[in-house]
Amino acid sequence: MRIEAVEAFYLSMPKVEDIGDGSQDMLLYRVSAGDYRGWGESEAAPLVSIAALVCPMSHSACRPVLDSVLGETIESPDDIPRIVRQVRAKSLDVLQAPHALSGIEIALWDLLGKARQQPVYELLGYKRAEPKVAYASALFGDEPQATLQKAKKLRSEGFRAAKFGWGPYGRTTAEADAQQVQAAREGLGQEADLLVDAGTVWVNDIEAATLRLPALEEARVLWLEEPFVSEEVDSYMELSKRCRGVLRLAGGEGAHNPHMAYHLIQQGGIGYVQIDAGRIGGISEASRVVERAHASGVQYVNHTFTSQLALSASLQPFAGAETDWLCEYPVEATPLARNVTRTAIAVDATGKVRAPEGAGLGLELNLDAVRQYLLDVEIEVGGRVLYRTPELVP
């Protein structure tokens, strides 16, 4: 099959708030080849990524992403990493390229799975999708009381694990943060797995992060996520040595190539590597990190804060890996992210999820919702329209 079309859709909530909620807008792709269509989502700034798709060539290693995708053949799983390598080489100097590419790569897997009537994880070599404990991914409340109520609600909804992050955490005192963590533990109950996400708030300040460790250890938090920005691997390593009990560091969501994740695994001392297939360059790139994590005794976890489509994509690379037992499950996504698929990956009675058994990513798009949130975009350079929002039903 020949890749005949790659269409990018910029969806957005009517109003985007200045909060750490990445589900307020969406870059959605539809890829067409032969009789099939695949869908994928990039976890990326939509307008900037669209520009990376269609920008005029600057030189031989600074070309638009679409140049390396349109017209390529896709017959087998091996064709997808080949296309990824081509994008990375020909768009080497387009910094945004991996973010722009990720959703296309995912859509190619969805398309190939539909063509072969197989779920993506089978194309990746897994025999079945293993059940994983779904951890509800939520933002801290503005006050501990609000966090307590959120945690209680998640517990009542059947979640056996939860993560709280962003909001006020790390922004005032260690005491205030301790109260937030205690509230989360209290609301969730003593049995549940609790995780905390600092959202890079300390940038590279090891001492500021260290002040928060005792409260995290006391609440038996499994991981402290992203105390620092991804590049600060030396800071990660130092803080990892200071963690006691079950507490480990987690990071990796910022990785836009497998090497950044390897670097955190090898030099950062993290215990959990969190990969967003919608950022790292897609499912094949994420799969390379799964292998490296296993070889290093590090647990692989998906990073997903948006739609069920993104959740399915990020589950595929480790769907059949028994040792990786946790799965980030978005629970506070916007109506946009919730409604963009008609079907969802359900949390079962034991609080677990698994990758869908349907062909490709195994989910059905909701074109009505896509239409409702679709933004009109037009990019014109030198009198030529390089991009205009495509028709949803051509």
Added chain:
Amino acid sequence: MRIEAVEAFYLSMPKVEDIGDGSQDMLLYRVSAGDYRGWGESEAAPLVSIAALVCPMSHSACRPVLDSVLGETIESPDDIPRIVRQVRAKSLDVLQAPHALSGIEIALWDLLGKARQQPVYELLGYKRAEPKVAYASALFGDEPQATLQKAKKLRSEGFRAAKFGWGPYGRTTAEADAQQVQAAREGLGQEADLLVDAGTVWVNDIEAATLRLPALEEARVLWLEEPFVSEEVDSYMELSKRCRGVLRLAGGEGAHNPHMAYHLIQQGGIGYVQIDAGRIGGISEASRVVERAHASGVQYVNHTFTSQLALSASLQPFAGAETDWLCEYPVEATPLARNVTRTAIAVDATGKVRAPEGAGLGLELNLDAVRQYLLDVEIEVGGRVLYRTPELVP
């Protein structure tokens, strides 16, 4: 002073060729504060970077770059790294942000230097600009004979050092590459310093690169530049151990933050770190790499393949460092890159250059040339025009 305007201009040659010449287009900035204006250039895909400037906010850590710049105060050199940190935090998830930022940061230094009537290197703490050997940066000819002629011409023009790269190098056999290197050495003469740029052609293939080492060592090449893509630090380290004689590895131009450069220095075993101020986030970010390089016994070199404005910007961070004696000097730039300034940094009779003594970056823009190559760009999202090419003379 308050930053009142940041204007981005997308310049381009009428026709952009599919070759490794990064001077075929340009992202130029004009920043205004108080009574002053500064100019800067990003070495980046212009359209994608413009989108990063003006994109709608996706969430609190995925905001347009301009949000962190417009309205900020600039009184002293410390204000510039503060603005850089703010961009990195608030545009954390806009992958293109460092590329978009770089030219703005450079323009801020130019502006501050003009306000204080000091060259940028003085603002950075250097007492004077040291002379550096200008190495002519050229592409290999398609055939060794063409490379020989190019090298002879550079020698006759007074260059005491030259680098050849890209073109056919690394794309066929080690024998063909050896002939190219021999031709360069022959044309340049036995006394000159010779450098070779592989332009990431082997991606991560250590054995392919190793096959080229004997010819490089025989021709007394000082460095082999970018045998691999920047992330492949382990491959860099392995190849660095195989270099004999004066040959060292060079890399770092792909760094879009100082950590990527640190990583190459510490884990990649390079002997020369090449930084483009127009990519790494600007002059202040490049200065951080200078410090780290000196602490590690690695030589710092600018990466510049475009305009004299870019050359001045990339010279500033190591202008006063005596141990860093080489300077990349573009000689094959397009008319666009050559004409965008009225003044240039001259190569003296001993083949050396130094950072200009004038205020700021010390160069005068040529607005006629800017106008000649300026592209009209318009970006519209949801019925709102987010960017339209600004008036050159408002």
